[in-house]
Amino acid sequence: MGIDLSMYSVRTDLALEAKEMASGRYGDAIPGVHTEALEDDDMKVTKMHISTAEGGQAVGKLPGHYITIEVPRLREQDSDLQDRVATRFAQEFAPFLQRIGLGKEAKALIIGLGNNNVTPDALGPLVVENVMVTRHYFELMPDQVSPGYRPVSAVAPGVLGTTGIETSEIVQGIVEKSRPDFVIAIDALASRALERVNTTIQIADTGIHPGSGVGNKRKGLTQEFLGVPVIAIGVPTVVYASTIVNSTMDMMLGHFKNQTSKTDQIFGMLDSMEENERLQLVKEVLDPVGHNLLVTPKDIDQFIEDIANIIASGLNAALHDAIDQDNVAAYTH
């Protein structure tokens, strides 16, 4: 009775990272994958549509719509920037719902995945704590609800290691009883790159799929399993030590290639290896001695709180017309 099953919620890769890796192999134009990006001084918003199974296979992600909001300065605790990110999140999320056919009255169930007692895994529960919940007013006093709101419920179901029950089964039970029109699942992710940690928000309409390995019999939070559309919101909050090493080597190679053509002399075979090969090599060294830990930045406590507030504020504004999308912060504490 000693294996660790608690890391359920930290596993998904970012579609953007998957795409970047694939582009290295395919060049920029991958068939069945359409990407557009908008950038200003502080934020880069990338929309990706994977329309075919082939495109999905090329990128290594499921077909669907993905939005990625990258804010490199998000770790600087600039509360004005945070407000603008929440506003932008709301402005992207509302049309995202409409595009996949979810109207303004559609009932939402927000699921905060993760473990409240593990700071980098507490994003989901923290969003649930801060989001505005309205469903009970519609149930108990429907005639007194002001216009401009929709029924929203929110649950943090815990993780397998602390509940003993598959999270997807708990959510399935709640969906069957409370009958939402769609589910929004918030999750902390693992990233390939330290710089993405706590600076990137991903929205996807593909649901959440458990990783392989121990959990390979495990059910995901998907439309197939739950019977309603599942929108996943993910933020990378941890990174494997091995990926820090590997992506740094990558940066070193790039760095020196700009300065000299003799990188093979500096890096030997490391220079000519495929990135995946090199990652394998790094893991081969770190895994047996237990050094391939998941790590998170030192200031994770503040980061998680800030991003949970951004997402909660953004969801409040996107889900309720009565909440002003230009002043999202006023409605969340």
Added chain:
Amino acid sequence: MGIDLSMYSVRTDLALEAKEMASGRYGDAIPGVHTEALEDDDMKVTKMHISTAEGGQAVGKLPGHYITIEVPRLREQDSDLQDRVATRFAQEFAPFLQRIGLGKEAKALIIGLGNNNVTPDALGPLVVENVMVTRHYFELMPDQVSPGYRPVSAVAPGVLGTTGIETSEIVQGIVEKSRPDFVIAIDALASRALERVNTTIQIADTGIHPGSGVGNKRKGLTQEFLGVPVIAIGVPTVVYASTIVNSTMDMMLGHFKNQTSKTDQIFGMLDSMEENERLQLVKEVLDPVGHNLLVTPKDIDQFIEDIANIIASGLNAALHDAIDQDNVAAYTH
């Protein structure tokens, strides 16, 4: 959208208090109500069996089995005493399960009612956090589970005010998916007497029934609703200001009756009133000015943590034969 629906989990009266009140009217022998008490220096354990509907009506509680463990010194932060209470809890709880027909392999689902962010209401979630969860081992690697354990799962479903969904519906959904043989529901209670707060633990096989009033359409955590037996574990953690006043007046009357026969001169009509009448009078004064608050002792943070540990330790020992009932504390952190 302003009414407060969050207090769901603080409402139940203690059976012992109900019985005491009834005894005033009926004398000690209430038909259909059987009581026995065991007392030592530190603890008093009272077992009550209400066997008939009439008995239930007389006491104002549902027919069923009740155990109350009273430990007046429990607020003194004596860790040795806490260990003995946990041990005693385990020794009472294990046979309680057998008496109502739940064998050693019966699968338990522990439900921690209440709101993690309201300290006196956080008992349930804290027990869930500290209890040993084993169900996933039975599901994922049944052949590797040591003998002497049973499948135990544990969920803190939140409160209506923060989820927007009736707690009983969430639990019903989880029961249908995870199929436990019985449910243990932990809840913070309101008491009639300040001295019971954080010093008393009640075990009952009657489930948990929502109060009247706003919630009168609300479903309880009962065998009828969930389809499996529901054992409620409750600890009073709050008390209404009005009941502090009323029970103090009661004590004052008692105090002076021992000293003088002229309590009517001292207390006027207060002396001759029925207790309920007087409580009404107190409420009549406090309610309109908003003073009839639920209050809790100043040191509630430490009390709640201590009692949650006691109950979690006690449950671990009672539910798993492999855990030594004489050394319960070793298995909980």
Added chain:
Amino acid sequence: MGIDLSMYSVRTDLALEAKEMASGRYGDAIPGVHTEALEDDDMKVTKMHISTAEGGQAVGKLPGHYITIEVPRLREQDSDLQDRVATRFAQEFAPFLQRIGLGKEAKALIIGLGNNNVTPDALGPLVVENVMVTRHYFELMPDQVSPGYRPVSAVAPGVLGTTGIETSEIVQGIVEKSRPDFVIAIDALASRALERVNTTIQIADTGIHPGSGVGNKRKGLTQEFLGVPVIAIGVPTVVYASTIVNSTMDMMLGHFKNQTSKTDQIFGMLDSMEENERLQLVKEVLDPVGHNLLVTPKDIDQFIEDIANIIASGLNAALHDAIDQDNVAAYTH
């Protein structure tokens, strides 16, 4: 080694309450005590100046300036009201400093009294956590500090029960090393009335004086002891069970006096007793059985956080000209 010395920081009475009690004996005009009050729908601000030793004796408080801000609806979690209270606090606090001769450059040391792990006693530490600290910029890079700021430092020194050192001695040591021009001490208070708990803020220039009893040899946070002016900011967060009982009896008498002249028949001798006599009687009953607990409202977690934010925001705006007093909330998280 079992006595409880940890309650150091919860003891002070409100000057307003002391004055109210005194007025009962003296009538409204107490010599040497000048009071003026301003009231709108949500707030009542009372300024009291006790100018003579006799006035102080009459009221039972030290001579000095007192401001009390009463906000009966402050427990309703109305964030707009909270912002207005913070603004009002700033508007009262800034001229208060000037009146006692503390200019805009005067260096402030904010001391957050109380125990972080006891929610109703955590007000001081929470304010320290949320207030803007600037002293180190003035020390380390004085030429880079923008105009409109003053040096502010902030420390939460802990309580005697957890440090083993008199809080006043710790503060004295810090004052000698860091040389502020004045000290602001934030403290949680005990109130005579449940309705004042978490709804009232008191500002006084008389420092903080330890209670009598065990602590009678203990030194206060006073100008005499520290060598610089000490402004105390206090919020009642707890109330003794006995005072709840007593003030309710008071309200009951008042209530029935409006309805009948025969209160002596209803309340007997309780009717004709002096309030203090009756309180003694209540304590006589509660103390021996350990029921005279300090209690706090059930929702204390949220209240404490809200009021700590109000005071931190208000202090930021009052202490720094560069912070807009009309938009105080923007500078605190």
Added chain:
Amino acid sequence: MGIDLSMYSVRTDLALEAKEMASGRYGDAIPGVHTEALEDDDMKVTKMHISTAEGGQAVGKLPGHYITIEVPRLREQDSDLQDRVATRFAQEFAPFLQRIGLGKEAKALIIGLGNNNVTPDALGPLVVENVMVTRHYFELMPDQVSPGYRPVSAVAPGVLGTTGIETSEIVQGIVEKSRPDFVIAIDALASRALERVNTTIQIADTGIHPGSGVGNKRKGLTQEFLGVPVIAIGVPTVVYASTIVNSTMDMMLGHFKNQTSKTDQIFGMLDSMEENERLQLVKEVLDPVGHNLLVTPKDIDQFIEDIANIIASGLNAALHDAIDQDNVAAYTH
């Protein structure tokens, strides 16, 4: 007003790591440095005595006594192992005090450095919260203190970024007022190696010296500054991304050297570089893009709590004869 001064408490290198690096250059016998190590299955205890300035310069640490307890499995949440580490800590710490001339009555002041709100930096404040404090009993009722105890006080002074005052000045003020015979300062450290994070405890009698850079004018917690001996207890809780990369490269080189003689073909010039050169190269790449973050393992919340308990238990047993060194855990919660 934007520079970050808050990282005061995470900076010290481990003496053991410094020695390992030096041994690479000097061979095992460094003059003026005496080392002895004891190892069992779970723990390795290394005692180092740097007796000369030359030895100190060779190792890069100040002359003094160092004890390092390494417990590779400490992150596995084995509560039995934790108890044994606490016991061992006590058994090492008590003679350490005597060796430097501190008798059984010598008064201790425990200083918990670091920031309570930054999990990997909260070790010091957490130890202070859990340690047994006795000084006030000696001050207030000296005749009632049982034999076998000494006066112990404990303060968590905060960090410069949240107080605005140099931590060393706060401590100096407290030392002057409370007059301890020695200071024990607990601090979270940065490590060169991810595997040391949360698995290693270092004890040193050299005090705590602030790093270079911004803080170069800053005063340390040293006997010279405080006037009494200062014993530092440190645990590495964070690691720079650059050191993860560098030490992994080191491991990779070592790994492949065991397999092939042609590491220069695999690693190019990386193979022949000095370790420090290579680290510079890694930093050169990471620093400009802001990727050289301090990181901490994902499960830091649990680790910090466990180690704080170990150190608090160990200190209680080492400081008070009345506490059984073989059963240290019983005295800490």
